């Protein structure tokens with residue numbers, strides 16, 4: 655857990671740079687548990703299908719639906735207390751995935767995580783990302799790279815960052831601005847959905863494993879459709895808070911309703927869908 659005095663100072667760094675790194679959120683035993691839970695999933699997992707996912711990167715999607723260990727990360731109290739400050743009440747989990755960048759992977763195209771929301775910039779972030787370091791993040795193993803302060807850029811500044819072709823390559827003058835988020839395993843980087851970042855090049859011989867859990871405003875569409883991906887019998891076992899973050903919640907007065915009922919009612923085995931045949 656973050657000591658209270660550190661918890662207070664995160665906000666200044668987050669507001670000025672667009673990100674903050676919290677070290678030591680996971681202890682040795684918790685890290686071991688996460689690695690053990692991830693190992694069989696990564697063994698099955700295919701590599702990415704394109705340059706963005708990373709052809710030498712394994713991704714496991716819908717991690718929050720794959721066991722208690724991952725649920726606990728989503729609900730980590732230090733992270734949720736930050737989200738409570740950064741997003742409106744009833745905020746949602748927008749995606750949940752493991753990202754294992756293998757040796758030889760090239761840099762990911764630089765991007766922002768809330769670019770899906772076509773609302774002109776500069777503007778407040780509509781999502782906030784968390785990137786858990788499950789391995790140490792180093793200068794050469796693919797640590798996430800960010801451009802500090804880019805969360806304040808306008809749409810024009812964002813477009814200028816690219817070469818101007820379709821490759822989404824970073825224009826050369828921006829490369830020196832990239833900072834690698836070097837941090838020990840067990841840390842978590844929290845950054846604005848408006849911040850320019852990318853997965854780094856992996857020049858090491860090892861794998862860089864991370865877990866990415868971004869959260870979004872309660873009125874914004876989630877990247878992952880958890881209603882369809884996580885079976886209801888699994889959702890029923892989860893805490894009310896997590897159920898709510900997956901979307902079994904109402905953003906007042908009635909966004910998210912199910913035939914004029916609270917969506918949590920759908921989890922009750924007795925629930926009868928009025929539209930069912």
Ligand SMILES: O=C(O)CCC(=O)C(=O)O
Nearest residue numbers: 753797798852853854864
């Ligand atoms: O793996 C990373 O460090 C960043 C990944 C990322 O930003 C993404 O896939 O959207």
